[in-house]
Amino acid sequence: MTTTVRVPGTTASFTSHPWVRFAVRRLARLVGSVLILISAAFLMIHLIPGDPVRSALGPAATKSLIDARRESLGLDDPLWQQYLHFLQHLFTGDLGTSITTGLPVSDVIRDRLPATVQLAVAAFLVAVLIALPVGLAMGVLTRAGRRPRTELSFTSTTVILAAIPEFLLAVGLVYFFAVKLHWLPVAGRGNMSSYVLPVISLAVGPAAVLARICRVELLAVLQTDYLRTARAKRLPAAAIYLRHALPNAVTATITLGGLLLGGMVAGTVLVENVFGWPGLGSTIVSSILAKDYPLVQGVVLVYGVGVLLVNLVVDVTLALLDPRSTIRES
Template identity: 75%
Template sequence: MKAQTADGLLAGPGTRQAGTPHRLARGLVEHPWVRFAARRLSRLVASLWVLVTTAFLMIHLIPGDPVRGALGMTASQQVVNARREQLGLNDPLMTQYVRFLRDLAGGDLGASVTSGLPVSQVIGDRLPATVALAVASFLLAVLLSVPFGLGAAVLTRGGRRHRTELAFTTTSVLVATVPEFLLAVGLVWVFGVQLGWFPVAGRGGGASYVLPVVSLAAGPAAVLARIVRIEMLSVLHTDYIRTARAKRLPPRRLYLRHALPNAVTATLTIGGLLLSSLVAGTVLVENVFAWPGLGSTIVQSILTKDYPAVQGVVLVYGTGVLLVNLAVDVALALLDPRSTIRES
């Protein structure tokens, strides 16, 4: 038997089936994970637009003529004008911006003013060295910070071992405050020049990674270790840990299976921020060790006023930081879906 709807129409089985896709679509749109993905992707797109626009305006906001600065004062005005015409810097600003976006969408970052090589080729040759250095440093920082932070929390829980706590806190603060490049210079002097254990420049075998990786990882490892300890101390005072301890669970199972996973959220957040800082920190460390990565490339491009190359490297660094932050947000949502539902 057909039912009459509020507007006087007859609703039968066909009407119910016709409304099902609409309800499914509305349910899909209102799903917390869909809203989370839409919100994060919209932020990523907006951030990328700001990054790209800032990189584009960089050449135009620099005082003076960037082409003259790159070619030098001895270059003739005819050469400068020809180079400006080749780079399209004589066109209206909006025309340049649209062309920049179009070329960027096609993977064209322009050409280096000094070498004439495509910027994308320069970045492609140097990017793997920087990524390898940053990833190795991040992994070392995590491998050092988690056991040290966990061990310090277990040893000093409940106000025990004040001297151990003081030594851990003091050491971690001192290591975290030393700049990467200053630590790199010290390591080069001790382990490269005086002892001769490791090479001091270039990218060769595994030994060439030791000093730059330690230089980059020491500070973040100290910060992460303190975060792990604080979070672990908070977890160790919860009721379910007291219950697990009352059941006389083995220490490995108690701390690694029950306590550590619940303390990883804040650690992962800080770890993502530190990974972003590691990417930026490679700029100075690469120059100390003459590492053939993007860090040395951007410094050399700034010195020679090769602004298209600087523009491309800035875009790569900025995009890398944004993608790392997105990956951290997704990982946190997977580890703690309740936070995603609350934000939706």
């Protein structure tokens, strides 16, 4: 006779674990946000006035040709039926066919996405590598009200840099370094020199914001009791700032950095058009002008899902750095 031994509360204890509830909440939020994004992308494009087929085929196209193309694309169906077809094709990996080029939208995105990702990631890394040391250095130099002139100069400079729009900075950089000095290429994506101006255009504003946040967080951490205790024990400065202060000061910086990375991805739309960068940014502008519904929807979804995934990675990273955050949310 076989006796089955049950551990009381095993299932309940598993589902009540803070990490399990944290993962369920984040995944549910991600799924809900993706569904809202899909619906918004579909409705936004279809509510724009104008005939995409006529725009794609040109004014010389006959009415019979336009009607045949609309029927083949399903644009004559009711809106709700188009939405259901859109969802069905989307969940099978079919993003549709571009009206203007006749190519699958997934192929266009696959060809253009790497250029946008490389540009956004490079700009993010440059922003972080500049912001963290500058913010920490300013926090150390201006702690406890020291060097007020340095603090004023730092604050004023970062405010001005953060307020400059990416496209305006991009135009200025092109004019000065490419047109006047001929140091760097005006447009295109080629060798490493072609990355310099677009990356700077995207990185300057976020770097200024991150540096300010990093400095403020470090000043707050330096006022805590455990830092005062560390200084009272006469620990080396490197141990105080790098081992004790830095991990606690970068938490908010990581959160804001993740949000800024999503903003950088969106900012590539304008910067890519200034520099003729062959990415999704220039693709979405041309597809909007041509009223290419499937291509616009596909690119918008890629941008939106990318931002949502970045936010998810930030949440998980913060939970790993501070596991108490998962418990506080439970």
